Structures are given as C-alpha cells and as structure tokens.
C-alpha cells in the first residue's frame with residue numbers, strides 16, 4: 425500500500441525526510457511519478473506562491489492577496505482534498521489498491537485530483553462529471569490515467585452526478601469519495617490552506633481583514649474558520665454566482681463559473697462561520713479573466729507594474745476571478761484599509777480555460793484595447809449600493825449589490841460570528 429504525506433507534512437514540507445523531499449522535487453519533471461505525492465503542499469517549492477492585486481486594478485485600499493494553487497501536481501489545490509480523503513480511508517482500512525475502484529463525483533478539479541491520486545496510489549479511478557465541462561478537464565483526467573463517466577448537463581447539474589454515483593455505489597468493489605461529505609476535504613483546508621494564508625499575511629506585515637472563497641464543496645472556505653482562531657476580527661466571506669444564489673435566496677440555475685455554485689449546501693460547510701455572503705455575475709468573471717489573461721499591456725498602461733500584469737496571465741481561472749471580485753466587494757463593504765489583507769485563492773490556472781475564452785470571443789468578438797479598458801470597470805466599477813445601471817458607468821447586469829451582511833452594522837473586529845448566521849438560517853428556512 426502506498427502512503428504519502430501526513431497533514432503535518434503537507435502543512436509544512438520541511439518535516440518530510442530531506443532525501444525524500446529532494447527526490448520529490450526532482451520528480452516534478454515526471455508528473456505521473458508517485459513521488460509527486462510529496463509535492464502536495466502550498467509550500468512544495470518554497471514559500472507559498474501568491475500575488476497582491478493593487479488599488480489601481482481593484483479600486484479599493486485593502487490589498488487583495490491571492491494564493492495561487494496552480495503549482496500543485498494537477499494544477500489545482502483540489503488534489504489535496506482528493507488525496508486527504510483517500511489517505512484517511514486507507515488508514516481506516518476502508519479501501520485498498522487492487523481491491524477497490526475509486527469513484528470521484530466532481531464538476532472538475534476534484535475529479536482531476538482523483539484521476540491523478542488514485543493511479544499514483546495503485547487504484548483505478550473513475551470520475552463522474554457533467555458532459556458540458558471544459559474540454560481541457562476531460563483531457564487531463566484521461567492523461568492522468570483516470571476514466572470518465574459523463575452525466576447530462578453543466579456546472580450546476582450536480583444531482584445528475586449523484587444519481588449516477590448512487591448506481592455505482594451499489595457495486596461492492598466501488599468506493600465513492602464524495603468531497604461534499606468527507607471531512608478529509610475540510611481538514612486539508614482547515615490545516616493546510618489556512619496555514620498558507622496565515623504565513624503569507626504575516627510575511628507581508630498585514631492584518632487579516634477577510635478570507636474569501638466561492639463554494640463548490642465548501643472545502644476551501646474551512647480555512648476561514650481556522651484563520652479566525654488567530655484573527656477573530658477576520659471576516660469569512662462566502663461567494664455564490666448571481667445565477668445560482670443558493671444560500672443567498674434559495675435560488676438555483678445554470679452558470680459559467682466552473683467549480684462553484686453546485687445548487688446545494690454541502691454537509692461539510694459550517695455555515696455558522698460565515699460573516700458575509702456575496703454574489704458575483706458569471707459574465708463579469710469571464711470578461712475579467714480575459715482582461716487578466718490577454719490585457720497585460722492595457723493594464724500596464726493603466727498603472728499596473730508591467731511585470732506584475734504579465735504574471736497574471738496564467739494564474740487565474742474563472743473562479744479565481746470570481747473570488748477576486750467578491751474580495752473587492754467585501755473590502756468595499758467593510759471599508760477595509762491598506763493594512764487589512766483580504767485573502768482569497770486562485771483554485772486553478774488558465775490552462776483549463778482556453779476553450780472558454782475562445783467561446784467568449786466567438787460570442788462577443790475579440791477584446792480590443794477599448795474593450796479591455798472598459799473591462800477594468802469589471803474590477804474597479806464594482807459598487808455596492810444603488811440601482812441597476814449605476815455601476816460605475818457600466819450597466820449593472822445583476823442590479824443592486826447582491827450582498828448579505830450577516831451581522832449588519834457591526835465593525836469587522838466587533839462581529840459576533842453567531843448572531844448573523846442564525847438570521848441567515850431563518851431566512852433560508854422561511855424561503856424554502
């Protein structure tokens with residue numbers, strides 16, 4: 425049986441035996457080598473990779489700090505939960521290589537993580553995901569040695585995935601690794617992602633204003649709970665697509681932010697820890713992604729350091745931009761200042777989305793310089809109050825702020841974490 429790193433080693437790879445760590449680093453050149461299990465860490469290559477988005481892009485004083493997850497072995501930190509869930513099951517004797525097939529229900533990155541982790545640990549991996557997910561996702565699963573079972577629909581058709589998984593669960597040799605209910609997912613972020621965020625903010629010499637995460641499984645947002653232990657004034661900001669506002673108003677619908685907004689509240693989501701709920705328009709995320717990916721020159725012309733703008737071309741996916749837009753809204757809502765870091769994550773990088781931007785260009789035409797300049801308003805023009813149409817000169821698609829403060833009127837540092845959430849749950853029940 426193959427075992428990889430412990431939680432403590434993923435949190436702090438310097439605890440890994442030095443010779444093994446050296447071998448793991450050399451294995452980076454061979455992505456399918458199981459030694460890469462020891463690269464399952466935010467700090468596998470040294471300090472945590474991150475970028476800080478400046479005021480000239482965001483229009484807010486608070487530094488928006490984005491942890492970049494594309495250095496994980498599959499190009500997304502979602503491989504961490506896939507590994508953690510499997511490792512816990514192996515330790516508990518619930519599955520063994522050669523005996524069991526692993527089934528990963530997913531809309532993408534968790535499944536890609538499962539396709540990578542399973543074969544590296546001697547298992548057959550079967551990934552169940554919607555047929556309309558990006559072509560790049562399907563290719564990656566197959567490249568890593570996983571098998572695909574496609575279900576009808578798109579990002580928010582999670583029920584269809586679970587209908588299929590229900591059938592697969594009946595076979596004795598199958599083991600379902602469900603990220604929505606397995607606490608290995610929660611624990612990875614509570615211990616590892618939180619530590620990464622805490623270290624970055626400490627090294628920047630900032631305070632912690634907020635931790636922001638759009639929910640898929642709601643694993644990543646568990647980092648916010650751990651951060652609050654050290655920084656009780658840090659707000660935990662949950663994010664949903666405007667088109668699929670499940671916690672916001674029991675709404676649901678198809679949207680284009682791959683990886684989040686799955687039309688349900690997951691078993692591992694501790695909603696009691698939420699301070700603020702923010703909804704973000706999927707079209708803004710796509711347009712913002714195109715600006716960050718193709719608009720370096722325009723960004724440099726607008727005052728972003730050229731080298732910094734160039735570094736953004738590859739580190740964001742759609743949900744990373746969604747997180748950034750929510751972070752800006754949160755910073756503005758709380759009136760955070762230059763010493764209050766708002767931390768979020770870019771769960772994956774651009775490599776998964778060329779086909780998505782090609783589709784956007786087919787729909788809207790290519791992004792010329794004028795259009796790129798206009799798209800700066802996607803970031804700077806996000807404003808909180810007022811009616812539709814007053815969004816920094818740019819028509820507001822969603823109309824209104826789409827933001828729910830669960831402790832209205834309280835300053836971040838004075839907030840009681842429970843008062844607001846009870847109100848949220850009341851709302852949720854009342855509207856069901």
Ligand SMILES: Cc1ncc(COP(=O)(O)O)c(C=O)c1O
Pocket residue numbers: 502531532533534638639640641642643644645682683684741743744771772
């Ligand atoms: C691209 C992307 N962004 C965000 C998320 C959401 O992360 P979490 O499942 O930890 O809530 C996912 C989850 O699969 C994802 O694939």
